[in-house]
Amino acid sequence: TREEVEDPARDVAFPDSVVKMFHGDLGQPPGGWPKALQKKILKGAEPITVRPGSVAPAMDLDAERAAAEKAAQRQISDEEFNSWLMYPKVFTDYVTHRRHNGPVHVLDTPTFFYGMKPGDEIAVEIEKGKTLVIQCLVVGEPDDEGHVKVFYELNGQPRTAKVPYRAMADAVPKHPKAEPGNPAHVAAPMPGMVSQVAVQAGQAVHAGDLLLVLEAMKMETAVHAERDGTVAEVVTGVGVQVDAKDLMLKYTAD
Numbered sequence: 001t002r003e004e005v006e007d008p009a010r011d012v013a014f015p016d017s018v019v020k021m022f023h024g025d026l027g028q029p030p031g032g033w034p035k036a037l038q039k040k041i042l043k044g045a046e047p048i049t050v051r052p053g054s055v056a057p058a059m060d061l062d063a064e065r066a067a068a069e070k071a072a073q074r075q076i077s078d079e080e081f082n083s084w085l086m087y088p089k090v091f092t093d094y095v096t097h098r099r100h101n102g103p104v105h106v107l108d109t110p111t112f113f114y115g116m117k118p119g120d121e122i123a124v125e126i127e128k129g130k131t132l133v134i135q136c137l138v139v140g141e142p143d144d145e146g147h148v149k150v151f152y153e154l155n156g157q158p159r160t161a162k163v164p165y166r167a168m169a170d171a172v173p174k175h176p177k178a179e180p181g182n183p184a185h186v187a188a189p190m191p192g193m194v195s196q197v198a199v200q201a202g203q204a205v206h207a208g209d210l211l212l213v214l215e216a217m218k219m220e221t222a223v224h225a226e227r228d229g230t231v232a233e234v235v236t237g238v239g240v241q242v243d244a245k246d247l248m249l250k251y252t253a254d
Contacts, residue, residue, distance in 0.1 A: 006037060011208055013189045014041050016217065017219040024048035043208070059085075071095060089216050116152075127220065176235065178247040184232070186240040186249040193217030197238055199249070203231045212236070212248055223248070 004010050020026070022033055022041045028049065038047060046161045048055060068084035073094040076084070084091040098104065101122055104112060106124050114134035116122065124132045133155050140149035142165040150161050178187030192214035199211055229251040236248045 006040075008036065008143055010039050010228045011223050011224045012040075013214075013223045016222070017218075020188065022047065024050075025052050027052060042049050046175045073099065087218055110195045114123070115161055117142045175242060176247045177245050183227065184229075184250070184251040184253060185247055186211060186223065186225075186238075188214060188244055188246045190214065190216060190221060192241075194238055194242065195220065197229050197236075198225075199234065201233055205229060205231060214242070 005012055014254075019041055022038045023045065024047045033047075064085060065076070065081055066209040067156050068081055068091065070089075071084070071088075072080070072212070080091065080095075082251045083094070105127070106126055108122065111120075111122055116134070116138050118138055121133065124134060126132060133153075135153045137153060138149065138151040146165055147162050148165040150163055152159055152161070170190065178185035195210055195215040196213035197211075198207070198213070199205060205211065205225045206228050207225055210222055212223045213223055214221045214223065232250040232252040234249050235245070236242055242248065
């Protein structure tokens with residue numbers, strides 16, 4: 001609620017993008033930011049009050065392009081270079097995915113995210129004048145490793161491929177949810193992947209201490225302790241995907 005966000009005594013996990021905005025990294029709004037809220041979000045850090053570009057460090061573009069092309073393992077376009085300059089980690093994830101899976105950008109959005117079902121047919125233009133017509137025919141039963149055989153036609157020719165079966169998600173153990181109102185449970189404030197765990201079982205923490213960091217949609221959200229206590233168990237490790245309200249950490253019982 002608004003009251004909880006503005007309450008200086010209640011710790012709130014603000015996304016890194018919000019912290020940077022209130023720090024002044026995107027400039028200053030007319031009249032400035034609400035001082036009390038800015039102080040809470042920045043946790044004591046001093047904001048900048050000048051044009052952000054005037055204090056940005058100088059950048060060697062030739063060296064940065066070399067680093068980007070090393071990450072991509074190929075030459076990159078100016079558009080890709082701009083992506084690297086703004087979001088180097090997101091760009092690295094993108095080129096790694098494309099290197100492993102090919103030019104998936106030519107797929108339509110529903111096919112990319114959800115795959116094809118038997119009877120579906122799509123036309124994929126891989127370059128000007130070259131279009132592949134793909135029709136999904138049959139999807140086999142999953143094997144012990146969670147893969148299925150897919151029977152399909154490529155430009156009228158029958159083909160088969162063995163792929164991971166994403167529909168087996170229901171067979172994967174569900175991540176536990178934090179109990180509402182349980183002060184010993186720390187819940188995920190939003191969906192994301194755990195990118196950092198700053199504490200371990202048995203460690204004493206104080207209100208405001210960093211517990212974990214979540215990453216989603218190009219932004220990081222730091223989860224801080226709302227109270228003093230001792231960590232009983234870290235439920236989620238680095239690389240674990242969580243949903244909002246998933247249990248991430250337990251305190252010992254008071």
